[in-house]
Amino acid sequence: MSEEVGKRVWAVGDCRIPGWSHGPEPEMQSHEGLSFLNASDRDAELELEVFFEDRDPAGPYDLTVPARRTKHVRLNELRDPEPVPAATDMALLIRSSVPVVAQQTRLDSRQAENALISVIPYASD
Amino acid sequence: MSEEVGKRVWAVGDCRIPGWSHGPEPEMQSHEGLSFLNASDRDAELELEVFFEDRDPAGPYDLTVPARRTKHVRLNELRDPEPVPAATDMALLIRSSVPVVAQQTRLDSRQAENALISVIPYASD
Amino acid sequence: MSEEVGKRVWAVGDCRIPGWSHGPEPEMQSHEGLSFLNASDRDAELELEVFFEDRDPAGPYDLTVPARRTKHVRLNELRDPEPVPAATDMALLIRSSVPVVAQQTRLDSRQAENALISVIPYASD
């Protein structure tokens, strides 16, 4: 049932890695996560740009989402060209070579009990 | 006031059944839930595909949402053609025979106090 | 700066009033809430239908969102033509006489610490 579903451009207005954590890692470590679905028969090459309030954007960060696969990444895992800072107000722009579906999910365990958010970012062609 | 509202294709980028739970079942059991509204006069036949990071997709799983009804399912209830694993990064693609509206809601009770997320997945024709 | 912003049809796939509560009322009472923005110069007359898994829909429930106003309602406040049950899987379909913007927000205080979800429902013309 292969099919191209989604968009090539995704934008996250509120990106932030919470500054500290409670609970066992990696499950309960505070993180800002991005998940992608590539339902197509072609690998998706993604470029991710990180925007800041007071400096030029960082990136691009390169990601591959193989054909007919999902990929879940945490922003603190990105190291090239530079680490993504914690406790910093950011935004994201993602471009993909083929249509994909993105979802942002943040786990905030700064307090003893974790809080979660999840959104479908803004999609564009 | 019968009407066809929604789309035929729905995609979830971040699907995950939390790995453990606190609190009384079934209310407080960690789960990944999908809810559907079929406002039309025709039954909706749904096919759900589960995508993984490191293997081919599972499914299709068949669901029926009767005419003028809602249906709420938990992914751990799906058994055919195979159970949906917990604590695994996944994504979902859902196709319906008639337009429906989908919503994803996850209850995460891995810690003593539960956390919730809910999103309208990405919709397509 | 008056303007007509939004859509005339809104659909909620996952509607549920949590079955019990902790904490002071009304702030911390579990509830399923709907909020509307009517940015236009005309009053918006809304009809809300409640869908179930095992019976015909309830409603319509009538709501008015005055011109240039917001309205926030909790589903447990709706009494006519019948109360909306708690601890029941439901979905919603809302029709408005003029374009409005809707948002669903649920407070779940079944455990000592509350959890929140908020989504923009599916919009249609």
Place this chain on the structure above:
Amino acid sequence: MSEEVGKRVWAVGDCRIPGWSHGPEPEMQSHEGLSFLNASDRDAELELEVFFEDRDPAGPYDLTVPARRTKHVRLNELRDPEPVPAATDMALLIRSSVPVVAQQTRLDSRQAENALISVIPYASD
């Protein structure tokens, strides 16, 4: 990779600053936040209107999101033309001079453990 991504009109149906807080400020102070991504090469001039249930809208509040930057604001920081009240049901309408992407994120620390919501508001041209 400069580009104009997003929309010029954004609407939030459910806006509310929680009435009290637990935990260290400013991180754990209850707040209603708005984040914007301006991926374009032009500064974005924003006008924000606050809608109420029982009075005329307040505003406009003026914000600038510089070119190629993000901006994260908390509604309690807005002072001109008047402060935005807490514990009050509100809605928002935002107009921008260039396309931007908005996201709403609320931290509710009225109880000891915080709860979070985040949504992409309704977008229009």
